[in-house]
Amino acid sequence: xxxxxxxxxxxxxxxxxxxxxxxxxxxxxxxxxxxxxxxxxxxxxxxxxxxxxxxxxxxxxxxxxxxxxxxxxxxxxxxxxxxxxxxxxxxxxxxxxxxxxxxxxxxxxxxxxxxxxxxxxxxxxxxxxxxxxxxxxxxxxxxxxxxxxxxxxxxxxxxxxxxxxxxxxxxxxxxxxxxxxxxxxxxxxxxxxxxxxxxxxxxxxxxxxxxxxxxxxxxxxxxxxxxxxxxxxxxxxxxxxxxxxxxxxxxxxxxxxxxxxxxxxxxxxxxxxxxxxxxxxxxxxxxxxxxxxxxxxxxxxxxxxxxxxxxxxxxxxxxxxxxxxxxxxxxxxxxxxxxxxxxxxxxxxxxxxxxxx
Numbered sequence: 001x002x003x004x005x006x007x008x009x010x011x012x013x014x015x016x017x018x019x020x021x022x023x024x025x026x027x028x029x030x031x032x033x034x035x036x037x038x039x040x041x042x043x044x045x046x047x048x049x050x051x052x053x054x055x056x057x058x059x060x061x062x063x064x065x066x067x068x069x070x071x072x073x074x075x076x077x078x079x080x081x082x083x084x085x086x087x088x089x090x091x092x093x094x095x096x097x098x099x100x101x102x103x104x105x106x107x108x109x110x111x112x113x114x115x116x117x118x119x120x121x122x123x124x125x126x127x128x129x130x131x132x133x134x135x136x137x138x139x140x141x142x143x144x145x146x147x148x149x150x151x152x153x154x155x156x157x158x159x160x161x162x163x164x165x166x167x168x169x170x171x172x173x174x175x176x177x178x179x180x181x182x183x184x185x186x187x188x189x190x191x192x193x194x195x196x197x198x199x200x201x202x203x204x205x206x207x208x209x210x211x212x213x214x215x216x217x218x219x220x221x222x223x224x225x226x227x228x229x230x231x232x233x234x235x236x237x238x239x240x241x242x243x244x245x246x247x248x249x250x251x252x253x254x255x256x257x258x259x260x261x262x263x264x265x266x267x268x269x270x271x272x273x274x275x276x277x278x279x280x281x282x283x284x285x286x287x288x289x290x291x292x293x294x295x296x297x298x299x300x301x302x303x304x305x306x307x308x309x310x311x312x313x314x315x316x317x318x319x320x321x322x323x324x325x326x327x328x329x330x331x332x333x334x335x336x337x338x339x340x341x342x343x344x345x346x347x348x349x350x351x352x353x354x355x356x357x
Contacts, residue, residue: 009234013235016244025341032063042101043091044209046104050074050253052251054075075132081257101150103205103206104140107156111161120271148197154168156168163213179217235252238261238265252272261311261315262314272326276329285330290312290335309334316330333347
């Protein structure tokens with residue numbers, strides 16, 4: 001895909017978004033989500049890197065739409081950022097009002113086979129990324145309490161060669177690459193030992209994620225899949241609503257959370273420029289895609305349209321200023337995402353909308 005023309009790649013991207021929305025809206029998928037939440041009511045949030053390999057629903061066998069993702073360049077977050085704090089606090093408040101507890105999974109990622117298949121955002125420095133995610137965990141505890149009875153933050157490592165989770169707890173580490181099988185009783189015992197203060201409801205809802213990942217690791221090992229080793233990104237995404245882009249080494253996703261987005265946008269453009277210069281992608285163009293989600297028609301959607309257009313114009317100006325030779329090769333789109341159906345709608349310059357589905 002990365003070697004095709006820019007217009008062929010963009011057409012493929014819209015098809016990927018349409019297929020994601022179609023699958024999300026099937027009766028089977030909708031019923032699967034309801035059935036899963038009836039059994040496992042804990043609300044699960046994950047803070048993760050933009051890397052498309054970090055796909056928690058896929059590697060745990062969880063229905064799409066259960067795990068709420070927050071993605072940013074390098075998995076870098078700070079709960080003091082105004083928008084991030086608002087998004088997290090609102091999500092927690094909605095869950096608690098519905099009688100649900102919250103599990104917050106804070107991730108770092110690395111490759112056991114080659115450090116340069118790890119996190120470029122941290123300069124492939126695994127130790128630095130581990131320190132960062134533990135700081136986020138401490139911020140979560142400062143905000144929501146250290147008793148952990150309502151909001152329980154945990155740190156997970158994500159080993160990308162085998163899609164394996166490494167669970168960090170106050171009593172040590174549970175590396176799922178070393179798990180013998182997905183036996184429920186044994187794993188429940190190990191999780192209780194790892195997280196002795198975790199409420200029983202959260203622990204019971206964490207268990208299927210762990211079991212699903214152990215099964216997934218076994219499937220990866222049996223498949224002998226080829227590892228994606230090169231950066232071939234040709235899309236810069238700014239905003240939220242990019243769940244359909246779980247394809248390795250294709251997109252650089254910058255969440256709208258940091259008070260200063262210009263730095264991450266400029267770094268992403270630099271990666272695109274490097275990919276073109278090295279021949280990893282054609283130099284005929286790249287895509288800047290801005291997106292904002294909405295839940296209700298009317299005011300909520302109108303605000304999403306304004307957000308998306310602002311992010312698109314802001315990123316355009318940063319790239320024009322920082323990478324003037326790259327800027328003419330950029331194709332720019334703004335979109336909104338219906339959170340209820342995952343339908344992506346492109347916005348044209350006149351303010352009208354065009355459905356990708």
